[in-house]
Amino acid sequence: MNTMIHNTIHILLALMMPPLLLGIIAKTKALFAGRVGPPLLQPYYDLVKLVQKGSVFSSTTTWVFRAGPVVGLMTAALAVLLIPLANSSAPITFTGDLILLAYLLGLGRFFTATAALDTGSSFEGMGAAREVTFACLAEPALFLGLLVLAKLSGSLQLSTMLGSSLGPHWMTAGASLALVLLSWFIVLLVENSRIPFDDPNTHLELTMIHEVMVLDHGGPAFGMILYGAALKLFVFGAMIVRLAFPLATGYPWLDWPIFVGGMLVVAVVIGVVESTIARLRLTHVPVLLVGACLLSAFGIVLLVR
């Protein structure tokens, strides 16, 4: 019964909240820039608008082009169900679900990139190339971090690894966890193509990664892409939050607000980062990502030495 309710909350939160994060980031950046900025709920309005729009498809495209957004959205949606949000375990949890999580996102990436290349436009090709290239360096960082968590929790279920049991380890193995936290934040930035890796709202195609991949999408399909991106951000945000504040108040109902608060904080932090750091030169991106890998690697070495 209880789990029932928790799962419902989980799902509702996971479906409702993501666009809000985008809104908050935008707002933060606006404040830093001294502008009023769009309303917090702007992303929701955009989604509604897009869903009602008609669409234009390039005559070179095939069904793959239409499949891209669907896969991107659905894999992200499933990934959300694997992540523990508050101290209750995720709706779906089993040994090795962390691997499924990573590979679901991989599937999404595969089809987003393929759909981009389906148009035959060199700009979208460029974006796809960068997306998959950076992912190659982000994945190891993610897994090295997971190694640390697995070592600490002695389990291969995200719900346990990111569960409340993580709290005490901050005392014993704080250094490792801090390193992982840092490297995962970098992963979050690159996976969701935020500054310093990518600039979601520049309109200079050559510099963009994610945005340029979806240049040809419009209408409902584009809506799906936006929503999928938001979900993906939510997934990584949730992982960061669980890693950062694994504390358990003991009152399950209190944990949810705390989590939501955590998510908002993360969003704000992202906003702050985006407005304070300049975008990296594309050629320097790999260096930073390798750095992220090394951070997590160092974390696990500290642990098993």
Add this chain to the structure above:
Amino acid sequence: MVQLLDPLLIVALALNFVALGVSRIRAVINAVALQGILLGIMPLFVHPEIGLRGILLVVVTIGLKGFVIPRFLTHAMREANIQHEVKPVVNFMSSLLLGAVGTGLAVVFSYTLPLADEHTDSLLVPASLSTVWTGFLMLTTRQKAIMQVLGYLLLENGIFLFGLLLLEAMPFLVEVGVLLDLFTGVFVMGIIIYHINREFASISTEHLTELKE
């Protein structure tokens, strides 16, 4: 009578040096022939009580080594109308020296050899070894095919000399077989030389270096 053997051997050795030292092929042939004759009569001195088959053997040997083969070679030489070994790989002086050194070594070496008592003081073994050595020298340093045949003959002579030590081990049949082989061998070589001469208008083995890596 055995004591008469050593002088003969000395002569045989001397003939080795003739063969090494002169360039006139005719002279070399004669030297080898003479050595053949000497070898032919030696059994009589080694084993005085030799008997009929010994006599026969002697006759055959002398006949082949002393007359038939030399005749044949002379004929081949005429066919090819050459008189001289012009430029050996090692010139005559040095080959003489080499021959002398070899003979010396042979003598020294043969004293270190564990010979049966009855042979220790005989010159047979040194003579045989040095003749073999001479044969090798001829074979490896002479350019004219016919000279190499002569070298081969010297080699055989040397071996034959050693064979004198153990006549009874070598039954008549085998002895004759050996001689027959020798003769056929030289005969075939002669034929080949004839063909070589026809093919290259010379019997110098310099021409025979087509086949190589």
Add this chain to the structure above:
Amino acid sequence: MSEMLVLLGIVLAAISGLPGMLLNRHSTTGQWLTTALAVLGAALGLGGVGAFWTTGDSQPVVLPWSLPGGEFNVAVDGLSAIFLLPIFLISLLGNVYGLGYWKQTEHPQNGRKLRLFYGTLTAGMALLVIARNGILFLFGWEVMALSGFFLVTTEDDDKEVRETGWIYLVATHVATLCLFALLALLCAASGSFALVPLAPESLTPGTATAIFVLSLIAFGLKAGIMPLHVWLPSAHAIAPSHVSAIMSGVFIKMGIYGLVRITSLLPNPPLEWGGIVLALGVVSGVLGVAFAVGQHDLKRLLAYCSIENIGIIVMGLGLALIGRSLGRSDWIILGLSGSLLHVWNHTFFKALLFLSAGSVIHATRTREIDHLGGLAKGMPWTALCFLVGAVAICGLPPLNGFVSEFLIYLGLFGTLGDKEGPSFASAAFAAPALALIGALAVACFVKVHSAVFLGIARSEHAYHDHESSPSMIGPMGVLVVCCVLIGLAPLLIAPILGQGVSAWAPDLKDAGPRLTALAPLDWITFMGLVLIAALLFGGGVLWWRLRHSVVENSVTWGCGYAAPTPRMQYTSSSFAQMLVGLFSWALRPRTHKPKELPLFPQKTDFHSEVPDTVLDEAVLPAFHFGAWLFSWFRVLQRGSVQTYLLYIFIALIALLLWR
């Protein structure tokens, strides 16, 4: 029973090519007879395997054999069965595919030869897998290797083909010679050529190490483990596609089989062995796929990708070895069953990919990825099959590749150790490496699939696209089904894998049940179904929205550029450029770029390639140096008879003074 069926299948496969040889080179009767025989044989063989799995009994067939040390001794066990299935299945599909792909009428000069050796290859592999005697094993091995040579050199009028075949032949013969030594050592240790586990006291550490190293070299050469892979990429590239399919899908797995079999014979392996094997696996995996990313020859790319998957398989084996050294049965089970399952999976999707590639090549007559493009419109089924294969080979759910990698991941994470039992945490670093491999594979296959099938045709080659005949699409369909089936219902094959593991580690009798206990295969099924349902739902929603909204068609948006041409598309090379740059320390890419652009740029060209570093910079130079060295000895034979006689004299003196 099963042995008999398998043997019958072997015989039929071996003779399947003969009728064709007797017939005239232009008659098509031969190819039908051959295919009929081969299919029948394969069916019998599969029946035998099935019989083994259902009844689980095996009566070894043992006959005396008058070769020294030889004994005709064949038996099917869990391992053999696992390797027999791909052999017969791919041989069956390949033969059918060949009907359309390599018509006798189109290839009168080499069609019969191809079919003959296709059969003998199958027979050789099946024989070596069921052989229980070293000599018999060697026979199967060499029949396989030589048939492979003749298959690779099917079109030997082409210089490139001849050189490739030559490199292959040298590599395989080196492997065979290593096997000579290996078997001799085994025999010296155990006293017979019977392939049975050795008693621990029967072999010294030195001998054990020698056997291990030799098997690594011999079988590594066959399997194409980096850096022993030198023969593999070109061989797979130039062979006819259904040959590439069986070579990449099955043939190189025989190296894996040998490694698995030999390691199963050696008692208590030291920890280093497992470590070395695991490390080799990581190297092959990462570099294999890195090289693959750099290729722009369709089949060469797939070949390098085989090296990657061999790497994954070897990682699993290494994990199992570590488990055996440390007595961790769970690592053994997860590692080895993951490895064995990946053998199957790679067989299915790699064969699928090669067959699809073959259908592309058959239509367009080129392997150059950058000349293709937009084929999905002309050959939709091929495109779909290739897409399935691509998703599967990237190890993405809900297809089969995911399952095997999942098992290996679990094992690798397990090496971190838990409350009870020893740990070997340095092995856990293979997990991120595997993740890297996965991500690179995604990059690689996004590139190849899109460049070949999506976008617009890049050259007139690609305008000739037409869907292939059913005899070619059919086999691909079967493989697609296999991929989906294993991906969705891994529980079905858990017992089979269990038998394989038990055959490797005899003390693990209950490997099957324990596997299902260790790995949540049921969850994989569930999630796979959920994923498919979700995708259908999402697709439905989009479709419904598009139905009820305005949809127009137009050209791709060129960011304002008015007249885009096909040449302006992102090519596969440009797609891979960044990654190639990241790995340039290993790939050593060669670029041919114009000096500098003049003031008024005129027509110029740029192209880049990723040759095989090991082959071009290590192996070939070494061989040329050796030949150069040997050539100096020729002065010893200048034709002067005097010198020759001198040699004799010198030899005589030398031997006289020997002592």
Add this chain to the structure above:
Amino acid sequence: MIYLLILFPLTMAAVTFALPSNRWRPWLVPVAALGHLGLVVAVFFQPGDGAAVSGLGGWLMLDPLGKVVLGFLSVLFFLCSLYAPGYLALRSDRPNRVFCVNLLVVLAMMTLVTLSHHLGLMWVAMEATTLASAPLLYFNHNARSLEATWKYLLIGSVGIALALFGSFFLAYSSLKAGLESTLLFDQLVQVAPKLSPQWLHAAFVLLFIGYGTKMGLAPMHTWKPDAYGEAPGIVGTLLAGGVTSCAFLAILRVWQICRAGAEAGFAREIMIFMGLLSMAVAAVFMVRQRDFKRMLAYSSVEHMGILVLGVGIGGPAVYGALLHLINNGLTKGVLFLSAGNIHRAYGSKVTDDVRGAIQRVPLSGALFLAGFLAITGSPPFGPFVSEFTIVNAAVGSGQFLAAGLFLLLLGIAFIGMGATVLAVVQGNPADHTTDNDYHDSIATSAPVLLFMALVLLLGLYVPPPLESLLREAAAFLAVKR
């Protein structure tokens, strides 16, 4: 009976000499060969022990070792003789009287070698084979064959002269030991323990060098590439398979005496060393060899090395060596005859001109390739069995260095040989090479096929009679009497 074995070929030779017709004469060779084969079979299955087949008061005797070699020689010669008529028909321009006669004389002399138990007699027979085969080499009557013949004759005669010297030493060693000097094999083996070691030592070296020259062991092999390169394929087969086997038999006899005497270890070392040396030299010279007939000659050097090495390693390897004697001979038959056909089809034997043989002469090309795979020890062909037996014995007796080098050299030889063979077989023939009218016919390819069939058979299974014969021979060599 035993005399018949030698006299029959000789009489047939006389008949052949008498027969005037250049066209029909070649057909006498197979007839004689068949007769010889029949006689051999008859002798083999003759009731009674070895003494039953002996003559000249023990000078001639058919011991198990002799049986192996004699049986093999007879089969080899028979298959070659089947090839002769077809070949000579192609060469109808040349008179073939000498050729046919000498073929039969060689057969007779080889038989004599296998039978003779008197070292002197054996020497005579060996030298006779040299002399009789010289005209065979010169069959083509051109400058190159002339040079080859000269070298073969001179080097062979010198070498064999050394063998005679060695035989004398052997006899002397018994004399020195105070025994009545003899060259009778059986007596020598009996008194071997008493023989004076120094003389025995020297005798072994001389005999080894002498017969080794005939066998073609490095560094006495120098005549081989020239001779085999210029001789017709059939002669190459006879030399590489037959005469060399006789020389090997002679070495085995001497080895047996040494083994019975004090010099076993020493002789073994020398054989292992010379065996490996021959393999090494052959391997080195095979790399980048453009003339495929010379390449075959080096391959023969290599395999002579393997034979000696096998005996040197001892134990089961001796069995392997004896089996390899047969396998090598038969495979050489395949190689030399098919190479001869290819040579005839292209009118050249260098890889610059010869390409795509498998298209120009499919049967010979395929057989050449198969023969190459066989001789390099690939299963399922005969040589694999024998070579593997030798490796196995070496490893089993802990001689890892020898085994390792053996495998390494096999590998190099494979690479060297393979490059040439594939260059010949694969690819497309150049146009100008396809104009002459030679094509594989029954007469020229059936014997090769027979050879190949035997090689394959021996690879798949060793017939029990042959196996028991080999076992007897190996035991005969092993036993210390």
